[in-house]
Amino acid sequence: MTPELGQLALVLALLLALAQSIVPLLGAWRGNRAMVAVARPAAAGQAAFVLVAFALLVWAFLRFDFSVAYVADNSNLALPWYYRIAAVWGAHEGSMLLWVFILNVWTLAVAALSRNLPEVFVARVLAVLGLIAVGFLAFILFTSNPFARLLPMPLDGGDLNPVLQDPGMTFHPPVIYMGYVGFSVAFAFSIAALLGGELEQAWVRWARSWTNVAWAFLTAGIVAGSWWAYAELGWGGWWFWDPVENASFMPWLVGTALIHAQAVTEKRGSLRAWTILLSIFAFSLSLLGTFLVRSGVLTSVHAFASDPRRGLFILCFLLVVVGGSLLLYALRAPKVAGGKAFAPVSRESAILVGNLMFTVAAAMVLLGTLFPLIGDAFNLGRISVGPPYFGFLFTLLMVPVVLLLPFGPFLRWGRGEGGVLRAIALRAGIGAVACALVAAVFVHGQLKAIAGVAAAVWCAVGTLLYVYKRFREMPRGRRYPAEMGGMLLAHFGLGVFLVGVLLSESLSVTRDVRMAPGDVQTVGAYAFRFDGVKQTSGPNWRGSQGTVSVIRNGETLAVMHPQKRTYTREQVQTESAIDPGFTRDLYVALGDPMDASNPAGAWAMRLYYKPFIRWLWAGGLFMMLGGFLAAADRRFRVRRKSESSEAAALPLATARESRA
């Protein structure tokens, strides 16, 4: 009975979402306060029913209700309870439900925290969020129902995809969806501003903290995904330019541009149309990411089941949402360049250059991801571009960003001073060159590593110089407002990230070896001794577990246990063993036995030495913290209150006039 209740809850949520989107929009248009007031209660009602549906699906998993097809496909009696909860979003239908659930979390947050904004504006924002919910709820109900029954009910179910049975993977999808879906708020703010025709700067300030939080979540999700790929896939890589990874990276790139553009628009009033366009792009790319992963337009290593009917639905949905908003942009975007003018040497210009680089990079990633499709369309055969294309072009596009980064905070709005910039360039440059020279001694002339050290020091010193300047010039308590602290943290994080990427890329040592028990292989300064393989088992898998001792200078540093697991449905999954460290990771992956009938004999193994690889995720975490910190700036809240009086006084008629 409960699955039917879940479905009913989704139907009711869809009806309330329709009410949430249509009634307030009409009300805002006709100047009807009662209709405008529908937005909040409708949003709350929709959220309640989506929560019920989500809870019922969790419940079905927890009590092994294999009469639900989705539960039977993705769990079995041996699956531990925590993975049964993770299995809710382990495949297509459930992850769509998670999407809507998170959209409702954001919608509720907007409804609850926007008491001080003009009522009509909030109604429009909630209506746009409601429209998105209508699309996704209809998608779930018509093409991907997670509550579909399976008769006769099987005695035991299938299995959760074993690559997803990992603690990191349990949190990765919800976090990345918080980021994806979070951009819907910035999007809704932009659309509401376009609809209302009130293109003053105020709405940008209201949107800023939302965008920063979404961006921080997306950063965290990408870091978690990259860490998971590294730990779980057994190849020691951390980024593969896979379509699904690209799908999360494109909104991140545009989102990065957006949070900077919003700062310009809020403080100076310029780049208004560009900010609106970027917020449309960021959310469109999030939708596109969902589309690419779900529709079977592109095939990917971790694409879920694909179905052309779903693809067609999402395509139509994209046409309405993205096409509609771009058309609205074309019709209503501010015609004249507003705001204060700025000189070629100014903070605005620096941010604009960075913006262009990020946007072009996103376009480049999109093009590369769609290449196989373009090949089919123009009959060029099966072509796809790989890491060399992405790696080369992306590095090229990010060089200006890295070069400009230290100057950003020092540059003044409107017009910067050349003298200060030269001093900064000189100091950061000397630091970078000096460190690069020292590094050159240690890295045996590896150019990439030297460049990495130089770039990282350039960013870090540039950022720290500004920290020092504020420390010296400002009185206590006013030195580092949250917004600025967040910016400095994130910029510093880029330096840390660069160390991780370039040093680990250039100095890693990989060995593919055959090892019999007792064999010793040396990788760099470390000796790996293979102590044999024994059989082991877990709640829903059995496997072989190797023992590898790492010895340096006669001292055992670590005993590592790489595994090769076979899950209930005979899926094989490697579990690499990693010995983490501040300056290096040691990484062992178990291959196959050389002789299948003799697992006690020699095995194929992969041994890795990965210097500084942890730094790249640390850098990402710095950026994430920066995003959250900046969003917490009191300025975004305090000003809101002071504005609420005049905002409330805004007559509803303005909406009507702007329509004329």
Added chain:
Amino acid sequence: MSRLLPFVAFLALCGLFGFGIWWNSHHDQTAIPSPLIDKPAPAFALPELDAPERTVTKASLLGKPYLLNVFASWCIECGVEHPLLQAEAPTLGVTLVGYNYKDQPADAKAWLARHGNPYEVLMADLSGKTAIDFGVYAAPESFLIDAQGVIRYKHIGPFTPEVIEKELKPAIAALSEKSS
């Protein structure tokens, strides 16, 4: 006008996606075009299964089109395909050549004795080395080779009645058109 640019670019993108959905629902996504199609078959010299002292070579099969069917007694799918081949072989109008792949001769003979033998020529590739030249992934796999020794069609996996009607027979018909 420039404000319309993002909208127009997006419509073009949607056109591409629409095409992608159409294309993927009409084409097998796992199909890998064989680089061997319309190329001369690799030269080979393999012993006959029933008389290992005699050798079948590419040259000895020239002059008449033939369907080279890669099979093995250990291959379950081959057993699925086998009755169909036996039923269809006489009506195809080409010689059916059996290519026994990585199989012990005794096993292969026992398997053919049990399931029947539709092959006019039967050769054995115990080591699987020649199969590498043909780019064989796994049994069963079939190659249609014309009278000049050029590969005209390839099918990976077992034949089904549908594949025979829609792909193999048209490919054979195209052969006779070319030669006439």
